[in-house]
Amino acid sequence: MAKNKTAETTVYVEDFIHLFVDNDQKKADSFQLIKLMQEWYGFEPKMWGPTIIGFGSYHYKYASGHEGDAPLLGFSPRKAEFSLYVFSPREDNKQLLDNFGKYKMGKACLYIKKLADIDISVLEAMCRDSIAYLEEHHACACRK
Template sequence: MKKNKTQETEIDVKDFINSYVENDQKKKDSFRLIGSMSTWTGFEPKMWGPTIIGFGSYHYKYESGHEGDMPLIGFSPRKTEFSLYVYSPTEKNEHLLVDLGKYKIGKSCIYIKKLSDINISVLEKICNATIEYLNEHHECACREK
């Protein structure tokens, strides 16, 4: 069975941001996201793979037998934009996207240039709806909270 490449690491999150993120505004936005996501999840940030900052975890298992662990929510401060790993495609989340602000959406994440482009309270609702969905459908660390 193929092993999941994205796994929790021991890399210090603050060290990662300070060494990886060159833009001062992106650093500020990164630390603001860390504070917000820590509050919303009740979990401290952890590095997942080389560039994803995740909060909490859940265990998934597909019908194919492939399984692994992933953060409940997280983000990556990529060079050109943030990748926000906060979205589960539910009816509730689709409605919330209307009021999120300026973003693009991919298969598994929401892309934003900077935090000032979006409504943070809507992002919080999306994160909470995603955590609720993951709790209902997977083995989830959020049950321990």
């Protein structure tokens, strides 16, 4: 079975941001997201794969037999925009999108240009709802 590319690494998050992110606003927003997610959940940020900053972890297993670990919440400060891994398919989360701000929906994430484009309180509510979803549906290290 193929190894999951998005595994926790030993790269320091701060080093990654300083080396990878070349835009001052995106750097500031990255550090703000880290501060908020740490404050909301108490998890230390960890690098997952080469570009995802994740918080906490959970174990998933698909019907196909593929399984692995993933961060509960995360984001990646990509060149064009942030990828936010904070959304679950619960009805509450879908309704929160109405007041979220400027974003695009991807297959597994939300894309935003900058934090000023979104409502931070809605982001927090989405994150909390996503963790509740993961606790319900997966073996979750939410209480680490």
